[in-house]
Amino acid sequence: MRVVIVAGSPEPSSPRFVEKLCSTADYLIAADSGANMLFKLDRVPDLLCGDEDSLNAETLVWLDENNVAVEKVSWYKDDTDLGLALKMGMKHAAEQNRQANFTVTCASGGRVDHMLGVFGVLAQLARTTTEQQCTLHLQEDNFLCRLLRPGERWVLPLDASGHVLSAISLDTKTVLTEQGMLWCPTHSEFGVLDDRGVSNQVQNKDASIVCEQGLVAAILLRQKAEAMKQQ
Template sequence: MKEPIITVCSGGSLGGWALPYITKANYVIGADRGAQFLVEQGFSPDLAIGDFDSVSSEQAEAIRHASKQWLGFDAIDKDYTDTQLAIMHALELQPAQIFLIGALGSRYDHALANIQLLEVALEQKISMSIIDQHNMIQLMEQKLTIEEHGFRYVSLLPYTETVTGITLQGFKYPLNLATLTKGRSIGISNELQNTKGTITIHSGKLLVIQSND
């Protein structure tokens, strides 16, 4: 059975801001310390997954007890991060949308690896957003309609070497069939004129980052 919305909770920066993305989901996955956050907030994860090396043995047992399903992995004998394991499972369920929270934080290597997971979802034509208190990050090709969601700024960064045919509708600073290449910051800090805007491109893949201060 397909789940319309899946929220994956990883072990990075989390807080009260994350709760709406958990409550609106039809299926919730906790990855390692992200599962601990879910349990602490009174949620029963549909799946807890990972090696659980970021929690104590007592916490791990509490997570196992509170979760509807548990998939444990050896901390050494695995090829993927806990977050990627969680995303792989979410993609198998073929949802309409995935929210990935707790994917950003002090570990920049993990943050970059998690951003690259957006491409895995995009290849399967599944909408996926990485969200924290200050940012919403999406990867697009062809067309994307975005809503403000409380994020004032919208920045466009080429994910591929070149992105062509960029056209913006509903933005303070419009573009018409523009080209962006890596290493140029011309796409930083645009703003929506109202609550929605549309981005279309002809070729390439584009990171769309909504943010606030």
């Protein structure tokens, strides 16, 4: 089951990109102000999660008119709207006896603290689940990220050749192997937020990354390496 979560970062992804992701969703969740984007697209979510503190008045009316289910919490809460949306997505998938394949968007733009918090929330869910329970992707206009647990392998898209891949460890000790890259680390150990995994280049169409231990955020930039050098 593909669960798409539209969050509310200060600089969201483009409407066209969000529309494309929404069209693939089996279950669509708005994480609080993410509903403002969905209102603009006239994409009715299956669920709204959050404290509703950042929703436009017209969005609230639209949600009510479309009888959208709401998981409302107090603004004084020990969780983020994204964290709540992930939990509700897991709950819905479990009720359907299906795997939750999460795609999160409009979550990482505009504020570095929000971006780091997003990776923290995703990492927490990854540590408490298995690949059989859920997969975790973060997608914006300019990158595709997948979180990999021990034993998980990501075969990169066929059109990734020539693009940049950065592997960021989200654990104190992460061991990974990359194939089909300009540099091919093999059983290499990385510390938390180690920058040695930044800016590798995809060389082959069958390129892949495997997490052997720890937790890694594998980030594929949509811009080719040559174009980045020219900027």
